[in-house]
Amino acid sequence: LERCPRQVVAKLALWRAQVMEHGLAEVRRIPGYHDEPLSGRLRNFRSIRLSGGYRAYYRIAREAIEFVLVEEVNKHDYSAIERILGR
8 A cells, every 4th residue: 555646545434434334235326436346367356436447346355254355455456466366
């Protein structure tokens, strides 16, 4: 996040706060985030739009608890998250 623009970091912080307050299911309905599941080798992940180019990639680590683990924030580079995960 240190290399991301401030507005991207701020939007991720807002998303996190909304998830904590309202729950992931409700926040997924907010159209501005364009929350969507990924496919292929990243099918266990979802992405949210933080700006025109930046995305945050997350997955639910524990279904029952609905713990969200943000894996990566980058400038819409799916290959970066594949490298991180060794896929």
